[in-house]
Amino acid sequence: MRYQADLYSDTKTRPTAQMLDAMVAADIGDEQHGEDPTVDRLVERCADLLGKEAAVFVPSGTMANIMATLTLCRPGDELVAHEQSHVLNFEGANASALAGVATRALRGARGIFTAGEFRGALRKPDRHLPRSGLVVIEQTTNLGGGAIWSPDEISAISALAREAGVPMHMDGARLMNASVASGISPADFASFADSVYLDFTKGLGAPFGAVLAGDKAMIDAAWRWKQRLGGSMRQAGVMAAACLYALDNNVDRLALDHDNARELAKGLAELPGIEVQPVETNMVFLDVAGTGLTAIDFDRGLWPSGVRMSIQGPTLLRAVTHLDIGPADIQTTIEAASRAIANKEAQA
Numbered sequence: 035m036r037y038q039a040d041l042y043s044d045t046k047t048r049p050t051a052q053m054l055d056a057m058v059a060a061d062i063g064d065e066q067h068g069e070d071p072t073v074d075r076l077v078e079r080c081a082d083l084l085g086k087e088a089a090v091f092v093p094s095g096t097m098a099n100i101m102a103t104l105t106l107c108r109p110g111d112e113l114v115a116h117e118q119s120h121v122l123n124f125e126g127a128n129a130s131a132l133a134g135v136a137t138r139a140l141r142g143a144r145g146i147f148t149a150g151e152f153r154g155a156l157r158k159p160d161r162h163l164p165r166s167g168l169v170v171i172e173q174t175t176n177l178g179g180g181a182i183w184s185p186d187e188i189s190a191i192s193a194l195a196r197e198a199g200v201p202m203h204m205d206g207a208r209l210m211n212a213s214v215a216s217g218i219s220p221a222d223f224a225s226f227a228d229s230v231y232l233d234f235t236k237g238l239g240a241p242f243g244a245v246l247a248g249d250k251a252m253i254d255a256a257w258r259w260k261q262r263l264g265g266s267m268r269q270a271g272v273m274a275a276a277c278l279y280a281l282d283n284n285v286d287r288l289a290l291d292h293d294n295a296r297e298l299a300k301g302l303a304e305l306p307g308i309e310v311q312p313v314e315t316n317m318v319f320l321d322v323a324g325t326g327l328t329a330i331d332f333d334r335g336l337w338p339s340g341v342r343m344s345i346q347g348p349t350l351l352r353a354v355t356h357l358d359i360g361p362a363d364i365q366t367t368i369e370a371a372s373r374a375i376a377n378k379e380a381q382a
């Protein structure tokens with residue numbers, strides 16, 4: 035089923051004709067042997083963008099994250115991340131299944147943990163204890179509502195991590211949203227991290243692709259894991275061309291997604307029984323408890339209008355704006371929500 039306004043996730047975008055044209059026109063070669071000029075162009079450009087020495091192209095963000103864990107940790111190490119993070123919740127426990135790495139979940143509002151919380155989680159050097167092996171921060175926070183880690187918040191964690199000899203990985207699935215919303219460059223955000231990944235399938239609108247960036251030695255080691263995991267490709271320039279197209283055309287326009295998210299939040303907040311969380315980027319989290327509807331029933335009530343959101347809790351939903359959502363879709367969504375509530379009231 036295709037939805038007119040699919041707010042389920044910013045992964046729901048479909049490549050445009052122009053992006054597909056760029057893929058068809060790509061100059062290609064054998065990526066596994068370093069012979070694909072388009073992949074080379076993409077990784078050089080991303081290393082630059084992220085302020086790192088080198089970068090490697092992979093099919094998905096999940097592969098980029100696990101390659102960082104495999105490269106930076108040893109079996110028996112402990113990975114520290116927020117309890118709502120993607121790495122701890124949506125990657126099939128890959129840290130333990132593939133890297134032999136234990137995990138430790140930290141709390142904190144909006145997907146962000148404090149330096150104090152992190153300090154308390156750092157392990158002392160003691161052979162009875164796991165070794166703190168990696169700290170992961172998510173920019174922007176997904177289940178935290180699209181919140182942005184400020185440079186001060188990141189640097190406080192990074193200072194403690196460096197002092198303890200613990201590397202930091204930035205899960206930058208939506209780093210470009212953070213950058214466009216704050217005016218802070220991706221390289222500045224990433225400067226605190228030893229490795230950073232950027233996703234092309236979220237707001238940037240490509241059908242696949244991610245890059246992992248770090249220093250040269252780290253990326254060389256990550257390449258070995260890419261090979262082991264089966265992530266080395268052949269004529270991957272057709273994929274990289276979509277990602278380059280996204281960097282050229284779909285970054286600045288993220289500001290429109292943020293405007294649309296704010297408009298949506300404003301419209302929804304005016305409806306009876308809906309509580310909306312603050313919007314920082316392209317995500318709107320809404321609690322519908324006051325309508326008497328469950329999140330599932332509220333979402334179902336949107337479907338006849340061609341609108342869908344994602345369920346995040348008994349009465350909590352998430353709506354994500356993206357390339358395929360325009361201002362008219364925002365109005366459609368607000369009207370659909372109003373109708374879903376009115377239908378419930380009519381039944382009561």
Ligand SMILES: *Cc1c(COP(=O)(O)O)cnc(C)c1O
Nearest residue numbers: 094095096097120172176205207
């Ligand atoms: C989507 C996402 C990922 C994983 O990306 P895939 O390309 O779906 O594997 C990682 N982290 C965050 C925060 C995400 O939202």
